[in-house]
Amino acid sequence: HYPPGSSKGVITYYARSTDGGLSWSKENKIPTKGAWQFYADVAASDNHVYITYMDGRNFSKSKSDIWLLRSEDCGKTWSNETMIISDPNMQESPKIAATDQQVHIVWQDYRNMNTAGMDIYYMQGNQYGTDWEEPVRLTQDQWQYQPTIAASGERVHIVWTDEQLLATNGQDVF
Numbered sequence: 621h622y623p624p625g626s627s628k629g630v631i632t633y634y635a636r637s638t639d640g641g642l643s644w645s646k647e648n649k650i651p652t653k654g655a656w657q658f659y660a661d662v663a664a665s666d667n668h669v670y671i672t673y674m675d676g677r678n679f680s681k682s683k684s685d686i687w688l689l690r691s692e693d694c695g696k697t698w699s700n701e702t703m704i705i706s707d708p709n710m711q712e713s714p715k716i717a718a719t720d721q722q723v724h725i726v727w728q729d730y731r732n733m734n735t736a737g738m739d740i741y742y743m744q745g746n747q748y749g750t751d752w753e754e755p756v757r758l759t760q761d762q763w764q765y766q767p768t769i770a771a772s773g774e775r776v777h778i779v780w781t782d783e784q785l786l787a788t789n790g791q792d793v794f
Contacts, residue, residue, distance in 0.1 A: 659713045728764065741755045763782070764781065766781045
């Protein structure tokens with residue numbers, strides 16, 4: 621999509637259903653100030669809805685960053701967007717899960733690419749995604765990418781594609 625009155629960009633849209641997917645709201649542009657959103661993902665827990673995405677608005681400084689939008693009313697209105705991760709290297713493919721008051725985000729990260737390949741990082745947000753802990757590096761060697769995440773209660777599950785056994789077995793899922 622090319623937003624009116626600005627340079628070309630990629631914009632993320634949102635639609636919601638309140639009847640189990642039988643009908644859908646009109647599509648709405650997510651309320652961001654950026655013009656380059658990729659890899660959007662959504663999670664919900666009770667009335668709280670979370671959208672995470674990669675945004676390239678600061679590409680000259682930080683390649684791409686991971687951002688978050690929150691709704692406390694089932695997606696009717698949205699908070700101001702919050703930058704979750706910013707690093708001079710690229711972060712992409714964020715995935716999100718939510719349980720109770722916790723929000724969990726996982727992504728592939730290039731900050732160690734020159735020495736260890738591409739890694740998988742994880743962050744936990746408490747208080748409905750308003751209080752974030754430090755990122756945790758989950759992988760150490762070779763190339764890991766395309767993570768996804770699920771959560772239930774206190775349990776969080778993450779899987780990704782991994783090339784650490786590429787020479788002997790090909791790509792694996794961990």
